[in-house]
Amino acid sequence: NAGVTQTPKFRILKIGQSMTLQCAQDMNHNYMYWYRQDPGMGLKLIYYSVGAGITDKGEVPNGYNVSRSTTEDFPLRLELAAPSQTSVYFCASSYGRAGYTFGSGTRLTVV
């Protein structure tokens, strides 16, 4: 049972480039989330989804896009990368009121 799988683990982007962070879960969870974690700032919600075909903005959505075509996958798209998007990105999933299961994270540097 893999849980939540994120790829890639590390990535360096140049300013203006685009990329997709992949997230997949095999627990049949309905809720999925993308957070970013910056030093001393805690985890901030970027986007979330309550099921296939349904997504909504979180606290810090600017510069990002998501889609949820299946229950398992929830990719995060960065368009026109900026230095402010340098961060560690975590994908998570949950079922109802249960606690989240997090992936291992993607460390992104924009130079």
Add this chain to the structure above:
Amino acid sequence: EDQVTQSPEALRLQEGESSSLNCSYTVSGLRGLFWYRQDPGKGPEFLFTLYSAGEEKEKERLKATLTKKESFLHITAPKPEDSATYLCAVSGDAGGTSYGKLTFGQGTILTVHP
């Protein structure tokens, strides 16, 4: 807007020296308060969920308690392997499709020296 504040920011303990971490919160209709452990370079790992004031949960050397305004994570006789960042988060009653969203505190970095 839901808010979570954790204290202290960092805590250094000697092995066997018990202590507590604090999580103060404001939320519109608490649905759940969550504690996570995060090791360097890894994703947060779920520890506990507390749903109502007065509730307590235990796991090995950890015990989480909840009041209407704050939660405590008590660490009894800690060991070096308990060293990690401990995160607190709340889920509020925002209704509709926002159910399940968590607001996190900034974390407490715990270091336990042998």
